[in-house]
Amino acid sequence: MPKLSNRLDWFSESIIRKMTRIANQYGAINLSQGFPDFDPPKEILEALKDVSNKGPHQYSITWGAQNFREKLALKQEKFMGIDINPDENVLVTCGSTEAMMCAMMSVCNPGDKVIVFSPFYENYTADAILSGSEPIYVELKPPAFNFDKQELRNAFKQNPKALILCNPSNPTGKVFTKEELLYIGSLAKEYDTFVITDEVYEHIIFKPYKHTYLASLEDMFERTISCSSLSKTYSITGWRLGYIIANKDVIDNCKKVHDFLTVGAAAPLQEAAIKGLEFGQDYYDKLNDIYEKKKSLFLNGLDKIGLKYYEPQGAYYVMVDISEFGYEDDYEFCKWLAKEIGVAAVPGSSFFRGKVNNYIRFHFAKKEETLIEALKRLEKLKEYKK
Structure with missing residues (x-):
């Protein structure tokens, strides 16, 4: 077989999408890949229903x-x-x-x-x-x-x-x-x-x-x-x-x-x-209010667990420091987290140039009940701190 392109040697498959597959494998709550578990606005869904019949196709x-x-x-x-x-x-x-x-x-x-x-x-x-x-x-x-x-x-x-x-x-x-x-x-x-x-x-x-x-x-x-x-x-x-x-x-x-x-x-x-x-503007104001509440809920929960993090100024991600758990490989920590704790995160090393292995990324674009359940599972981490 001819040799494959060598430009692909410099990067791997998406770690984020890989963590979604790991989450599915272990039935973990997926706080890795950043997509919501709630529906789009009903007006858009109604429009899609009409388009499905009328086109364009x-x-x-x-x-x-x-x-x-x-x-x-x-x-x-x-x-x-x-x-x-x-x-x-x-x-x-x-x-x-x-x-x-x-x-x-x-x-x-x-x-x-x-x-x-x-x-x-x-x-x-x-x-x-x-x-x-x-x-x-x-x-x-x-x-x-x-x-x-x-x-x-x-x-x-x-x-x-x-x-x-x-x-x-x-x-x-x-x-x-x-x-x-x-x-x-x-x-x-x-x-x-x-x-x-x-x-x-x-x-x-x-x-x-x-x-x-x-x-x-x-x-x-x-x-x-x-x-x-x-x-x-x-x-x-x-x-x-x-x-x-x-x-x-x-x-x-x-x-x-x-x-x-x-x-x-x-x-x-x-x-x-x-x-x-x-x-109109009211939609975007409401969107911000929704994510402000999700952020407060999730970060307050991390505070109660005692996890160290950097508070986001925008978007819906939070970087958490996992140094106190003693893992040298953040990917192995994330696999363990999905399997044993039941919550999926992204290893922070996938975002950095150089050897940085002490961060993971969660996202909080989830229903309130999903976030509460995820925080309940993450409570178990208290037992594993060094």
């Missing part, structure tokens, strides 16, 4: 159905505070995963360098390698997961083609301040670099923090490629509806990659999801 326009792009542009104009042309500035993708891959392949040539903040969502390293790029890692330092300005400048001095920015951050829940974004933007302009943003948690922000869209800052729209999705905002992770918002030249390039990568996102799901794009 064939291909939509490759870069997104016209009415979907128009509604998305109106919604994002409101939140981003910039003018968005649905025909020139929007591309609909099969989830934000494809959006990030399209962005990387559209701006990077083989051999280019890309800055990645560490800890990072595991896809970013794979995206860089698959696009032929070399990651440059810049550390986000706990407890607030801030970056060192000089370290970031040193990374820019290596003339990267792009920087990947997850805001709010997965896995830490960090929300980048406007001051931090202005500094990142100043370096991007100074060194003529793109910034590819992953903003799928843009509407899950905890008080008093505020989300700022990098593309909305002065002179940044032309070099910012904003990637996001409807998955987390409307609890429809399985629908795989993502998008890119960028300047026309970037979008035209991304359209080429998208066309030959996936052809197009699912037409009936785009049609049904329009109902969500039409929601």
